[in-house]
Amino acid sequence: MTPIAKQKSPEDMTGQVFKPADVVNYQTGAIVSHEVIGKKTGTVTVFAFDVGQQLSEHTAPFDAMVVGLDGEAEVFIAGEPNRVKAGDMIIMPANVPHALQAVRPFKMLLIMIKK
Numbered sequence: 537m538t539p540i541a542k543q544k545s546p547e548d549m550t551g552q553v554f555k556p557a558d559v560v561n562y563q564t565g566a567i568v569s570h571e572v573i574g575k576k577t578g579t580v581t582v583f584a585f586d587v588g589q590q591l592s593e594h595t596a597p598f599d600a601m602v603v604g605l606d607g608e609a610e611v612f613i614a615g616e617p618n619r620v621k622a623g624d625m626i627i628m629p630a631n632v633p634h635a636l637q638a639v640r641p642f643k644m645l646l647i648m649i650k651k
Contacts, residue, residue, distance in 0.1 A: 549572060556582050556605055556643075556645050557582075557605040557643050559572065559582040560582050560583065560584040560643065561584060562584045562586055562643075563584070564586055565586055565589070566589065567583060567584070567585050567586070567591075568583065568584045569582065569583045576650070577649065578647070578650050579648050580645065580646070580647050580648075581645075581646045581648075582605070582643065582644070582645055582646075583646060584641070584642070585607075585636075585638035585641065585642045585643075586641055587638050587639070587640055587642075588637070588638060589637070589638050590635065590636060590637040590638065591635055591636045592635055593633045593634065593635040594633065594634070595630075595631050595633050595634070596628070596631075596648065597630055597651075598648060598649060598650050598651050599627055599628065599629055599630050599648070599649065600634075600646060601625060601626070601627045601646070601648075602620060602626050602627075602628065602636075602644050603624075603625045603644060603645040603647070604620045604621050604622045604623060604624040604625070604643075604644055605622055605643040605644055606622050606641070606643040607638065607639075607640040607641045607642035607643060608620070608622075608639045608640045609636050609637060609638045609642040609644070610636070610637050610639055611626055611628070611634065611635075611636050612633075612637075613626075613628055613629070613632060613633075613634045615633070619639070620642075620644070630651075
């Protein structure tokens with residue numbers, strides 16, 4: 537699995553209008569992420585995956601929602617493939633194995649709300 541590079545923003549985005557897809561840039565052979573909101577109750581993170589990059593199968597103790605921002609990826613939930621493109625959304629249920637692989641360079645917004 538490729539390590540995820542964290543891309544830092546030069547300023548706090550609270551109270552500012554921005555496009556989530558502009559928060560991270562693609563990097564060759566890498567996954568880049570930036571946490572937009574990080575609270576005890578949940579997180580909102582933007583990811584950019586170069587083509588072929590993946591998150592291996594894992595589980596989370598709470599639901600996670602993926603919103604496609606750019607490109608295309610295959611999201612596997614309990615082994616079942618789901619194609620996600622810009623404008624699409626999918627919810628990965630808590631405690632169910634899931635994985636992701638970028639079919640094309642792919643940006644997504646990941647929203648996790650803890651129970």
